[in-house]
Amino acid sequence: MNSYVTKISPGQAQLWKNKQPLLTRLDIELTERCNNNCIHCCINLPADDIRAKEQELTTAEVKEILKEAASLGCLTVRFTGGEPLLREDFAELYLFARKLGLKVLLFTNVTLITLRLAELFACIPPLEKIEISVYGMKRRSYEAVTRIPGSFEAAWRGINLLLEKKIPFVVKSALLPPNKDEMEEFETWASTIPWMDKPPSYSIFFDLRNRRDNADKNALIASLRLTPQEGLAVLTRDAEKYRKEMLEFGAKFMGTPGDLLFRCGAGKGLCIDAYGRAQPCMGVRAPELTVDVLKTGGSPLQAALERFSRMREMRATNPDYLKRCAVCFLKGLCEQCPAKSWAEHGTLDTPVEYLCDVAHAQARWIGWLGPNEFGWERASQEKYIEWKGRNRATL
Numbered sequence: 001m002n003s004y005v006t007k008i009s010p011g012q013a014q015l016w017k018n019k020q021p022l023l024t025r026l027d028i029e030l031t032e033r034c035n036n037n038c039i040h041c042c043i044n045l046p047a048d049d050i051r052a053k054e055q056e057l058t059t060a061e062v063k064e065i066l067k068e069a070a071s072l073g074c075l076t077v078r079f080t081g082g083e084p085l086l087r088e089d090f091a092e093l094y095l096f097a098r099k100l101g102l103k104v105l106l107f108t109n110v111t112l113i114t115l116r117l118a119e120l121f122a123c124i125p126p127l128e129k130i131e132i133s134v135y136g137m138k139r140r141s142y143e144a145v146t147r148i149p150g151s152f153e154a155a156w157r158g159i160n161l162l163l164e165k166k167i168p169f170v171v172k173s174a175l176l177p178p179n180k181d182e183m184e185e186f187e188t189w190a191s192t193i194p195w196m197d198k199p200p201s202y203s204i205f206f207d208l209r210n211r212r213d214n215a216d217k218n219a220l221i222a223s224l225r226l227t228p229q230e231g232l233a234v235l236t237r238d239a240e241k242y243r244k245e246m247l248e249f250g251a252k253f254m255g256t257p258g259d260l261l262f263r264c265g266a267g268k269g270l271c272i273d274a275y276g277r278a279q280p281c282m283g284v285r286a287p288e289l290t291v292d293v294l295k296t297g298g299s300p301l302q303a304a305l306e307r308f309s310r311m312r313e314m315r316a317t318n319p320d321y322l323k324r325c326a327v328c329f330l331k332g333l334c335e336q337c338p339a340k341s342w343a344e345h346g347t348l349d350t351p352v353e354y355l356c357d358v359a360h361a362q363a364r365w366i367g368w369l370g371p372n373e374f375g376w377e378r379a380s381q382e383k384y385i386e387w388k389g390r391n392r393a394t395l
Helices: 051-055 060-073 089-097 115-123 139-147 151-164 179-188 215-224 230-237 239-253 299-311 319-323 338-345 352-366 378-392
Strands: 028-030 076-080 102-109 130-133 168-174 269-270 278-279
Touching: 028 060, 060 089, 060 299, 076 089, 089 102, 089 115, 115 151, 130 151, 139 151, 230 352, 239 352, 269 299, 278 299
Parallel strands: 028 076, 028 269, 076 102, 102 130, 130 168
Antiparallel strands: 269 278
């Protein structure tokens, strides 16, 4: 096999020409199509959706995006979807990214892993652990989620190929009615995977479709969400560990956010969707925060970054947000953000009641709030500030 490594001096590397990389991360949704049809999925289109396939970025277009990302100092690209392995040019794009020196993080359902791909990963490692979604430990539960006959056997065939070739991967799951009774079995099996250095993560509080393209699918996703108390029961299975982690987290990250909308890392990285549209993250699909890189001349990724840098100054105007979220000390704990608001309401600053209820259930369990208190109430804020000062000294 040809060598895909070229040695260069530090002075030749773009990374060494900039003190800080202009692009900290790059996500590319190679396709919205998927060979599964999972009941909770917030993006998938059918694998045989010809119209979607014809509109997807070409091989050459993806390569140009990868080249510019590397020139801006990006070190890792995440290939996701949909199911990225549906792309017939996946191996070519993977090798191109690795030749550029990029680490590759692959999100996959693993059903399309072949011996040839496994051997490729073994020969040219991705340098990041592959992340695999596992939807059940039994055929019945797995395929009740994916709604595709044969997907259970295909997934385990792919997993066994990766194990056989010693390709590092980790597994995660989505907690859903068909598989909710298999957590112990799943975690016991996951602990045998050589590269799992911590328990698997779960999707519990599912996102709606941020493309806002299918009301029926959104209704199904909403019906699958655990109640706040059910979610809390999962989170607190190891109550002592959870309490310790949350106390440490709260002392570092929680506090009232004010009216600034974006207090995360959005705007420092980019997500490129399957059709060449750049967004600041995978969740925000608002038109005002979208740049078509195929129609932007010069350095389109850099232009998108410059445009998105101004989003750090965007402020909420929704009265409910200003009255509640802007003054709520639970903001670090709550998953409310512009991306969640967009998926739920089509705006950037409308409170998401479900996420609010989830955060308050956690806060009350920990003891940050009384049974009838809310995080935006002045008395609660004062109580929390006192708690934070007392605990910061002991953590």
